[in-house]
Amino acid sequence: MTKTKFYETIDDILELPIGTIKGDEALSTLPWDSLAVVNYIATCNGLFGVVLKGDRVKETKSIGELVALVAGHVED
Amino acid sequence: MTKTKFYETIDDILELPIGTIKGDEALSTLPWDSLAVVNYIATCNGLFGVVLKGDRVKETKSIGELVALVAGHVED
Amino acid sequence: MASLRIEGVQIVGIVNAVPDRIRTQEDDAARFGVEEMQRVVKNTGVTRRSVADYLCTSDLCYAAATRLLEVTGWAKDSIDAVILVTQTPDYPSPATACLLQHRLGLAPSVAAFDINLGCSGYTYGLWVVASLLAAGKLKRALLLAGDVVSRAAAPTDRAVVPLFGDAGSATALECRADAPPMVFEMGTNGSGGIHLHTLAGAAKHPIREIDLLERKRKDGVVRSNQHTYMNGAEVLTFAMVGVPPMIEALRTAAGWTPADIDYYVFHQASRFMLKNIGRILRISPTGKQLVIGLEGYGNTSSASIPLAMNDQLTELTTTRRKIVMAGFGIGWSWCAVAIEMMPIIMPDILRVPDVLHPGEFESLPDHEFVNPSDV
């Protein structure tokens, strides 16, 4: 998946207008809550078959770190 | 069913030697208890398809009265 | 198993019944606060629920089954089996389905039993009843599925109370040689059982006095051990991660492309869960393929799938439709089915007066204390 498309997926998860996420946001500036964590995990599972650990996702601080968790599935 | 055969069935119900019941016994002289009542009801149901009421069976005082409850199914 | 196919069984009719007692968002706001309820409703999508203060699963399913027999015109002695799926039976024993055999006036030749499942219960029930009909070449069966979850919830549990409603359903199934096949996909992961359970009240944990105490617990909820425990985040994770692959496997097994499917009727867990499962499955959020019918009823556990169809898909009474149903939850347990439904009989949702139906067991003289002062 392209990075742009994946950012749009995160827009979807966070119910933001498509094109909001640019890739350098800190999660503290976004509506990133426990529901979003679950949503992100389930979405990556559905998109890539990757099973992310909840604790690892909760530790992340930025969109960049989130994308790094599925590196290899998202094009640079 | 013949009367003799039916008396043998009652022997069976009461766990008495075959030939014990002659037909004129009072129930008070026999091991006639609540289990025997249920047994008699179930046996008449099995033999004749007759559904006897528990209260009617409990009211009886003698073998003669018991047989009268299934008159028509036991030959005179 | 991977998936399985049942031939020659058809859904003929569905009736749903809910209590006539309504709790609104405003009612809940009085307890939980206006802002909290706005946040809750945004996630759950539930603005009002039908809840029973008095009605039991039996009462709701009795109302639904009685109406179902009327609208189908099925003679009582033509029914071969009545199977109840519930996690909130009337009594620990006997099975509520046995009591309903008598109350509905069905013949003593009817087979009856209860299956203890919740959110996965309706689709599991369809599987069991369809199998019994097909394997035994029976004629007709009633599948009853219902729960009164609201009665098992701690009154101040804000994760449970504003979300759950009560409902009972009755589904008429019949053997018909020309019925399209039903394709099922199901499974179980008992390691998730801990996240949604009732602790006390059966053999592992009979109720002692301490179990009745309503006390604040480490998760912040005030409840007794007789109340339902739910870890919402775990339920959400299970469903969102587990359901999409199940649906994909089912579509493959049924030989259906995503475009073939008219409707997805999932267990109505919460709007958030449904929307995001739909997103992961790439079901268009603007179309009507993904059925969401919980706004007026809440999550009604084993009754939620038939209730959502009744609420949202009245066209099923006139039109042949390809439907994917999926139940998932407590256990963890899940079951999905792909059915091409012929037009069914489905009258309006019944509203049952929420009055007490005294249990006949309670009035048994044998239960009376010998010395009435011994209380």
Next chain:
Amino acid sequence: MASLRIEGVQIVGIVNAVPDRIRTQEDDAARFGVEEMQRVVKNTGVTRRSVADYLCTSDLCYAAATRLLEVTGWAKDSIDAVILVTQTPDYPSPATACLLQHRLGLAPSVAAFDINLGCSGYTYGLWVVASLLAAGKLKRALLLAGDVVSRAAAPTDRAVVPLFGDAGSATALECRADAPPMVFEMGTNGSGGIHLHTLAGAAKHPIREIDLLERKRKDGVVRSNQHTYMNGAEVLTFAMVGVPPMIEALRTAAGWTPADIDYYVFHQASRFMLKNIGRILRISPTGKQLVIGLEGYGNTSSASIPLAMNDQLTELTTTRRKIVMAGFGIGWSWCAVAIEMMPIIMPDILRVPDVLHPGEFESLPDHEFVNPSDV
């Protein structure tokens, strides 16, 4: 229905497990008196019972199922379904079968649910599992049937305590094209539900403090509302009047003459009941056709039929036999089956150490009180 026939499913093996804790007639005499126990034993035929102070249905069925997988050599991932029949589950929810999926290490693709039935449960369970296998063309299933009735009885109830034992069973069933048919006859009469029930602990009657009081009742028994209530005379009447016609109907449906039948394995309710049902059916009291296997185990509810076969019919491991099984009781509910059994795998009855298996739900941190002094 009148009766029905399932084709292509075979019983491959049976394992039974009982607690290693034994209560003898002498132990019971210490509570109920020597003469009373002589009278009781004369009727029940039970001189000792295996009872669990700690083991649950899950533990006994787990032991039986584990051994069953060993002796059949069945791979865990070859099992398609695990169905538990019990009226004494571990928890009100989720289903104990879901927890057993995890504990047994079965694949998540396994279907699992509980059926709430007691004395009629084993034969009902055979019907359900055979139907699921036949209709879905599944490969293999485990039918678990077990109860810990002794744990639900009031300790001083002399009608219940000296009669009931605890046991769990596991039966391996498999689809085989050449399996002889199973012919079933079943039914329900919910008007009898009142005579054998548990009053408190579900939606109709949640437990309050008053329900926990162990008090003498009008029928002379000291019990709480959480204990099992039984009207023995009504149970006896139901069984003795109802079972013989069911067996006659089944023999007709199966096309078997009385002479064709090698063994009658009825629910082991009590010796009195079995002997007299046998008498009404004209089964010779001196022959071995009527299987009575309750002397060492008591009435073990849903496990009593497989346990009696294990105790009395070791020849089933080597010899093809025509068997009539019949379960009947709580509900009222009844189910009989005529099966020509191929030789089965059936190792010795397991004796399971009666030790506590702490429930994982109890140790969940979320259940802890915030203020530990709040007890």
